[in-house]
Amino acid sequence: MEWAKLRSHARFNLAVSGMPNLPLARLPASLADIEISVPGAYGFEPLVKRLAAKCRVEPECVVEATGTSMANHLALAALIEPGDEILVEHPTYELILTAATYLGAKIARFPRVFEAGFQVDPREIERAITPRTCVIAITNLHNPTSVRTPDSALRLVGEIARSHGATVLVDEVYLEACYDSSARSAFHLGPNFVVTSSLTKAYGLSGLRCGWILAPPLLAERMWRLNDLFGVIPAHAAERLSVIALDHLAEIAADAKVLLDANRARVNQFLDSRSDISAVRPEAGTIVFPELANGRADAFCELLRQKYDTAVVPGHFFEMPDFFRLGYSVDAETLENGLQRIASALDDFSHGH
Helix, strand or coil: CHHHHHCCCCCEECCCCCCCCCCHHHCCCCHHHCCCCCCCCCCCHHHHHHHHHHHCCCHHHEEEEEHHHHHHHHHHHHHCCCCCEEEEEECCCHHHHHHHHHCCCEEEEEECCHHHCCCCCHHHHHHHCCCCEEEEEEECCCCCCCCCCCHHHHHHHHHHHHHCCCEEEEECCCHHHHCCCCCCCHHHHCCCEEEEEECCCCCCCHHHCEEEEECCHHHHHHHHHHHHHHCCCCCHHHHHHHHHHHHCHHHHHHHHHHHHHHHHHHHHHHHHCCCCEECCCCCCCCEECCEECCCCHHHHHHHHHHHHCEECEEHHHHCCCCEEEEECCCCHHHHHHHHHHHHHHHHHHHCCC
16 A cells, blocks of 8 residues: 555556546535534444445445445454454455454465466365364455456355355455446355445545445444444545435446446457467456566566556565556546557567666
């Protein structure tokens, strides 16, 4: 996060992973719709009800959180004790590992490999799980590759977890970028699934910090109480704006889908034109994860930024140093200029720059 906040900026920033910030003017809101505070409660009822309707769950299964990162932190805090084991995919979103380590968990890993399209292989989980495993953590869509895990694989993971008394934690923030009704939350696959998500990546609403957890009611209640240590009282103006955003999410999603579909096609054309990088091609999402044929992605990313004023995310942040993460949730002109500069940097790099 420090790198993202302080050192990722460039004229052509393809290190992004979420839609451009939606202007406030796009929301049909006025000052009359906003209040600074209301009497304290566990959740703003209109927001909880809308999230429950969106996710097709009962309201008592919904926990508000400040973005997906805090949702993951809060979910893990409720699920693990110091010394417990958490089984995490590799590669994965770094803050899941950091949060689990901070909470005193012991980290075990299972692989998601390029040769298998970065798909979740339940057999790898079965090999890696132990009697000490209390949580299996998965991102879906996968961060950093945007690969989608089918329900059939998730069901098998749920069965493996249940046989060991473990919970499956699924971070679904990028699943929102599928923009289709078939993208049903894994929470519906069984009672040992807990899900986190937010409006931050797929809709350009990161500033609202509207995140949530889906959990069985007793566990959800525990999370609400634990959040008294972390968030206490949410920013109520943001809760109100989130309600308005959820009421108009279909229109926001339609515009986002048009942009991402066009940009994904352009990125695929670019990948087709290069023999020095290769990538699993996602069908949805906002990011792709190319591998350099000659490795050394850190050096490539530095050359790209310093000489061509273009940013991508070095793969070492995902423990994959031969890769880089490219975000295409930008305007078409920025993407085109960024891809041209990546091509020039790749040519430089292949000739020893």
